[in-house]
Amino acid sequence: MSAPHADGARPARPDADIRVGALLRKRRLSKDFTQGDLAKRVGVPADEIDAYESGTVSLPAALLWKLADALGCPVDRLVGED
Numbered sequence: 001m002s003a004p005h006a007d008g009a010r011p012a013r014p015d016a017d018i019r020v021g022a023l024l025r026k027r028r029l030s031k032d033f034t035q036g037d038l039a040k041r042v043g044v045p046a047d048e049i050d051a052y053e054s055g056t057v058s059l060p061a062a063l064l065w066k067l068a069d070a071l072g073c074p075v076d077r078l079v080g081e082d
Contacts, residue, residue, distance in 0.1 A: 018055035023078050025053040027071045041070035 028038050028049075035053070039046040042063065051057035059067075068075045 014055075017058050020059055020079055021053040021055040023080055024049075024059070024067065027073055027078060028053075031071055033071075038067070038070060042066040 028035070033041075034046075035049040036046040039049045043066075044063070048057070052059045064075055064078060068078055071078075
């Protein structure tokens, strides 16, 4: 678990972002999409898809629905709830 910041708040990302990114990558590859293919379908740059898949950037909730739609799956499949 991450140490709290000086103000007592915990960092927002680690495990959840990494898990969601791995599930996103797995689903994208199962559809034979490149990062560029998926990026075009949801209107973001390919390097942004890479950042989400690696867990270095938190995936915005609004984009999660676009990604699920583009990948033909329910949102819960991208967050590990299925």
